[in-house]
Amino acid sequence: MATGDTPTATAEPTGGRRATKPRQHKGLVLVFTGKGKGKSTAAFGLALRALGNKLPVLVVQFIKGQWKSGERTFFEALALAVEETLGAHVEVYQMGRGFTIERLRDPRVPMEDHHAAARQALAFVQEALLSGRFRMVVLDEILGSIKAGLVSEDEVLALIAAKPADVHLVLTGRGASEGIVAAADLVTEMREVKHHYKAGITAQRGIEF
Secondary structure, eight states: OOTTOOOOOBOSOBTTBOOBOOOOOOOOEEEEESSSSOHHHHHHHHHHHHHHTTOOEEEEESSBOSSOOHHHHHHHHHHHHHHHHHSOOEEEEEOOSBSSSGGGGOTTSOHHHHHHHHHHHHHHHHHHHTSSSOSEEEEETHHHHHHTTSSOHHHHHHHHHHSOTTOEEEEEOSOOOHHHHHHOSEEEEOOOSOOGGGGTOOOOTTTTO
8 A cells, every 4th residue: 555545434345345334423423521622723723624524514702802813814815715616615703702712701701791692602503503514513612601601501511411312513612510521522632831821922823713
């Protein structure tokens, strides 16, 4: 086999010939949590992989507000090319009113506005998840929204329960509860070993946003 070739999954030989094992498609619930950096980054990487496999993707950000982040700019620029070349589509919505969980306390934005934005995002996701238009749905910082009291754990568990069988649902944010962990198929906890913030280095373009 030449370098770079990928072996094909096979079943036991039938009638002297190898039969190709059909690839199972099961929509998974994937959780990226923990205090370390990389939760959203991991989710966006999955979104790119899904698009490369012609799976339509929806990304909804629950905390970040209406400003241009690197991921939003990239996905918006990519959308037309993905549609034309792969026949898949990607949609990104920043539906929050903040930047990080910590900055939800910014007095310039009343908590009532954060609550209203989260309710709107949740209603949008409930409809989109059942629309049949997406095979991967990324809910960025939805776990942080639970911690902040913007949405409830029961509401997120209801989303998981209502998820169509062929849709991957990706949840990110700190502090995944026992209930969320139990409902997930994959849980990765990001652990901080060292962070540039603690050296007084502020958020960097292309790294944090």
